[in-house]
Amino acid sequence: MENVEMNPQLHAAYNQWLASQIKSSSRERRQRLKKGLSFSSKQFVIRILWPAFGSFDGWLAEYEVIDFKDGYRYLDLAKPSVAIKIAIEIDDKGTHGSNADAHKFSDDRFRQNDLIIDDWKVLRFSFRSIMDQPRRCQQQLMHALAKWGLESNRIEPALKPAETAIYKFVENRAESFSPATLAKAVGIHRNTAVKHLKSLVAKGKVMPDASKPGGPIRRYRSKKGYL
Structure with a gap:
């Protein structure tokens, strides 16, 4: 598994996308974004999101939601709209699964349940699958969005x-x-x-x-x- 170098087009789009969110956000979300995305979130953005759609339109990083304890939680990536709300959660190699303590593991499940109860569509990807199976991740993401009525009407430019x-x-x-x-x-x-x-x-x-x-x-x- 190795990092993917961003070409100039992707590099410019990524920086513009992140800068616009920093400018429009406040409180803790702004501070989190100014620190930059986590390594796993950034890998998802450049390995999965960009190759699948060629843009970041409508996607937000570190998206702030209020949980059922009236506290704030931050989604790795979100595509919220009036019609449908999509959350992407990335299971980082160091914070989930067998390495997570019992409290963290349980809290993570409550977090996902809260999102589903609040009508979010939740997709989860592991760090390893992002690095080792990017095409499968891209395909599953595109299939989910098409099933939920997003991106399915996307008009492909005509080729000579x-x-x-x-x-x-x-x-x-x-x-x-x-x-x-x-x-x-x-x-x-x-x-x-x-x-x-x-x-x-x-x-x-x-x-x-x-x-x-x-x-x-x-x-x-x-x-x-x-x-």
């Missing part, structure tokens, strides 16, 4: 015939690739490959893969096969 051919070649590739490699594989000029890759980036199908944040884009990778 050449873009469709390119995307079929790259969609399940786990490794990054250069425009020259792509051009040779599909039989087009490198400059044409670059043009189509930029269009696929804009349509959310392909991700630029810079060697360092802010550096030149010489390679790309599929968002679908990215993890």
Whole structure:
């Protein structure tokens, strides 16, 4: 299991998402967000949430709810709306399961029960599954949201015939690739490959893969096969 480096597009989107929440929050939530997300929550955001949807629209970190003891609890991630409230809880490797003491384990179950009683839809993911089975986590999250009436009406941008051919070649590739490699594989000029890759980036199908944040884009990778 290893950390995933954020490409420039993801890095910028993540920082903007977090900054906007810090600006709009108050009290303890603001302080928690200013410290940054926990390692496990951040891994979920960049390994699961971003590859699945290509944005953080509607998702909130460290979301504050009032429990039945009139105290505050903070959800790892939440997507609240008038129609449906979705909570993502991440079972961190050091705070759940066999390593948790009896009080913590029981309190965690009461926490989930309180959310369900208050009409939250709760999804739980373990830290290990986020790191070892990201595609399965992505699929389960997308399936749940579609079943609950969210994201199911999402309109995918239309692809030109050449873009469709390119995307079929790259969609399940786990490794990054250069425009020259792509051009040779599909039989087009490198400059044409670059043009189509930029269009696929804009349509959310392909991700630029810079060697360092802010550096030149010489390679790309599929968002679908990215993890």
